[in-house]
Amino acid sequence: MKKANIQILDGNHAAAQGAKLSRVQVIAAYPITPQSPVTEKLSELVEGGNLDAEYIAVESEHSALAVCTSASIVGARTFTATSSHGLAYMHEMLHWVAGTRLPVVLVCVNRAIGAPWNVQNDQQDSISQRDTGWIQIYARNNQEIVDSVIQAYKIAEAVYVPVMVCYDGYILSHTEMPVDVPAQVDVDRFLPPYKPHTILDPSHPRNYNLVTLANPRVNAEGVLCHGYMELRYLLQEALQNSKETIMKVGREFGELFGRSYARMFWEDRLDDADIVIVATGSLAMEAMVAADMLRKEGHKAGVLGLRVFRPFPKSELVRALRKSRLIVVFDKNISYGSEGATCSEIKSALYGSSINAAIRNFIVGLGGRDVKARELAEAVNKSLLSLKEGILNKEYPEWICYI
Amino acid sequence: MLPGNRLCPGCALSLAYRHILKALEGQVIVTVPASCLTVLHGMYPVTSVNVPCVNTPFASTGASASGLVAGLKALGKKGLTVLAIAGDGGTHDIGIQALSGAAERQTDFIYICYDNEGYMNTGNQRSGSTPLGAISGTTPILGKQQNQKDITAIMEAHHIPYVATASACHPLDLYEKVKKAKAIKGTRFIYVFTPCPPGWRFPFSDTIKIGELAVQTAWSVLYEIENGVFRLTSASESLARKGNLRPVREFIAVQERFKNITEKQISELQDWVNARWQLCLKRATNS
Numbered sequence: 001m002k003k004a005n006i007q008i009l010d011g012n013h014a015a016a017q018g019a020k021l022s023r024v025q026v027i028a029a030y031p032i033t034p035q036s037p038v039t040e041k042l043s044e045l046v047e048g049g050n051l052d053a054e055y056i057a058v059e060s061e062h063s064a065l066a067v068c069t070s071a072s073i074v075g076a077r078t079f080t081a082t083s084s085h086g087l088a089y090m091h092e093m094l095h096w097v098a099g100t101r102l103p104v105v106l107v108c109v110n111r112a113i114g115a116p117w118n119v120q121n122d123q124q125d126s127i128s129q130r131d132t133g134w135i136q137i138y139a140r141n142n143q144e145i146v147d148s149v150i151q152a153y154k155i156a157e158a159v160y161v162p163v164m165v166c167y168d169g170y171i172l173s174h175t176e177m178p179v180d181v182p183a184q185v186d187v188d189r190f191l192p193p194y195k196p197h198t199i200l201d202p203s204h205p206r207n208y209n210l211v212t213l214a215n216p217r218v219n220a221e222g223v224l225c226h227g228y229m230e231l232r233y234l235l236q237e238a239l240q241n242s243k244e245t246i247m248k249v250g251r252e253f254g255e256l257f258g259r260s261y262a263r264m265f266w267e268d269r270l271d272d273a274d275i276v277i278v279a280t281g282s283l284a285m286e287a288m289v290a291a292d293m294l295r296k297e298g299h300k301a302g303v304l305g306l307r308v309f310r311p312f313p314k315s316e317l318v319r320a321l322r323k324s325r326l327i328v329v330f331d332k333n334i335s336y337g338s339e340g341a342t343c344s345e346i347k348s349a350l351y352g353s354s355i356n357a358a359i360r361n362f363i364v365g366l367g368g369r370d371v372k373a374r375e376l377a378e379a380v381n382k383s384l385l386s387l388k389e390g391i392l393n394k395e396y397p398e399w400i401c402y403i
Numbered sequence: 404m405l406p407g408n409r410l411c412p413g414c415a416l417s418l419a420y421r422h423i424l425k426a427l428e429g430q431v432i433v434t435v436p437a438s439c440l441t442v443l444h445g446m447y448p449v450t451s452v453n454v455p456c457v458n459t460p461f462a463s464t465g466a467s468a469s470g471l472v473a474g475l476k477a478l479g480k481k482g483l484t485v486l487a488i489a490g491d492g493g494t495h496d497i498g499i500q501a502l503s504g505a506a507e508r509q510t511d512f513i514y515i516c517y518d519n520e521g522y523m524n525t526g527n528q529r530s531g532s533t534p535l536g537a538i539s540g541t542t543p544i545l546g547k548q549q550n551q552k553d554i555t556a557i558m559e560a561h562h563i564p565y566v567a568t569a570s571a572c573h574p575l576d577l578y579e580k581v582k583k584a585k586a587i588k589g590t591r592f593i594y595v596f597t598p599c600p601p602g603w604r605f606p607f608s609d610t611i612k613i614g615e616l617a618v619q620t621a622w623s624v625l626y627e628i629e630n631g632v633f634r635l636t637s638a639s640e641s642l643a644r645k646g647n648l649r650p651v652r653e654f655i656a657v658q659e660r661f662k663n664i665t666e667k668q669i670s671e672l673q674d675w676v677n678a679r680w681q682l683c684l685k686r687a688t689n690s
Contacts, residue, residue, distance in 0.1 A: 025477035026470070054473040059504030063466030066459060066501065070434065070467040073457050074474025092460050200455045200471075202429050202483070209458035210447040219448035 011172035018149025098133030103156030120368020264313035273302025413607030465501035536664035572614020604659030
């Protein structure tokens with residue numbers, strides 16, 4: 001076990017530390033609340049000569065990710081950070097990065113999205129980008145932020161899929177906590193230099209992202225090359241297979257730093273729990289307090305804290321939920337006209353399994369609405385009462401709000 | 404450029420691009436947004452160019468170039484010119500933010516805008532560079548009611564070391580400007596006038612004639628501004644010397660896109676051309 005190097009860091013500075021320790025070479029970012037301190041810290045490190053990287057102060061988030069894309073094609077390790085509207089503005093480039101199979105790492109400081117304006121926390125921003133082909137990792141606390149950023153590079157550069165590390169705005173970004181900051185020498189041992197799959201060399205000219213037809217097509221040497229559809233298949237295959245890499249990297253991280261990330265989600269008392277609360281990000285910590293309360297009331301409650309949302313850990317989740325008879329999913333997002341995104345994923349994972357648990361979905365904490373452990377416990381109790389109605393699956397979610 | 408590409412017959416871009424790449428002597432990385440140049444480059448897995456190229460979304464050309472420059476610098480790779488090349492839609496309109504940002508940051512790259520005065524790759528819709536009175540897919544009956552924006556003046560306002568205008572139909576002048584730009588550090592902007600036979604509706608065989616007429620009427624003016632010093636070049640320089648300016652009406656009359664233009668609009672265009680030409684003459688004399 002390594003000697004601890006405890007520093008008191010807020011989430012944004014933990015993210016900046018993660019980028020610095022990963023020896024990022026090109027940083028491009030645009031300020032937005034609550035992400036701004038990440039970019040301020042990194043520019044301070046670069047200007048002060050404490051981080052050997054190019055810092056590009058771009059004029060928009062769209063450009064931030066475009067800079068990272070092209071710098072990554074050249075072969076540099078790149079980093080950007082954003083929130084909310086910034087992530088939405090990047091949407092086109094998010095697809096472009098994943099389509100180019102570039103290992104860009106992006107930190108999303110989760111914030112509500114307008115209209116109306118709101119700078120507080122929920123997870124609508126990153127959840128809205130779940131279909132762009134990025135791996136999504138959610139942190140529960142500031143230690144997990146720094147650790148996840150470092151792991152993100154190792155994962156991304158192994159599978160050539162970009163990684164988005166998400167953490168809750170203000171709740172983590174502006175809250176100081178003790179963080180064991182890894183030593184540079186150990187991170188260097190864990191994370192080797194980036195080996196690009198792209199080549200930009202006039203003596204070996206290649207043309208990236210030409211117009212590509214749906215069907216396979218023959219090249220000048222007579223070799224049949226992939227069509228657009230095959231390239232899409234390979235991206236999906238890479239995401240599916242990345243589960244193994246994510247868990248392997250998490251295990252290796254644990255061996256070196258004493259904090260294991262070998263699972264796709266965090267389990268709290270699931271061994272005997274027949275009531276399972278599912279939550280993502282810092283809400284998973286709050287849910288553990290709610291589980292304490294429920295245990296005191298005599299319920300066998302546990303928590304499944306989702307760490308990796310993409311790729312979604314379907315089979316692992318089914319195994320973890322095998323003893324449940326009630327699953328209560330709390331979502332800080334809503335797919336309007338349907339339900340919370342996590343709830344849909346859980347239902348999809350359980351279909352065809354032997355688990356026949358009732359599922360309840362609550363939308364909570366949008367736009368920074370405070371979520372109390374007591375409210376989570378009450379929602380579970382309410383769900384338990386509703387089981388008497390014999391309804392396994394309600395059509396729409398319930399909301400913890402004043403309507 | 405390899406022989407044969409997918410552009411329309413008589414396309415001025417083909418001519419311009421060949422001379423641009425020749426001037427850069429192969430030591431170049433190109434970044435291109437959606438545009439007619441994407442068509443020239445071909446379809447995967449076949450391409451008609453022999454230079455490394457990074458295709459990038461429409462709005463992001465300036466930022467993509469910034470990323471290439473930053474990546475090369477971070478990896479210590481020297482001796483390569485980063486060339487961003489986009490059409491007028493990708494420059495005047497959707498790409499202006501990223502271009503302005505890259506220029507304001509004094510990014511070390513060459514940006515070339517080839518101007519065919521409309522969204523020609525998508526079938527000729529109006530752009531910020533489509534002239535007054537021109538019919539397009541989105542000004543189909545009355546023609547465009549506003550005039551072009553002066554992108555070169557906008558770029559000059561960024562106080563970059565080199566700004567130039569050129570024409571695909573005066574390739575030696577274009578070649579010399581790209582060659583000069585190559586030797587300069589910082590953001591270099593070159594505007595290239597590229598007549599478009601199907602969009603402007605003139606015969607494929609007349610591209611050079613149209614381009615020359617544009618210069619002779621001062622619709623297109625060839626100049627460069629090097630570290631703030633203005634200079635007319637090539638055919639525009641000799642036009643200034645001889646003073647034999649032809650009326651804009653002659654340039655307008657040979658293109659079907661102006662078939663519904665009014666006398667008032669022709670007069671407005673002539674006034675606009677005159678004012679710009681007079682300003683160029685004044686600046687040329689002063690420097």
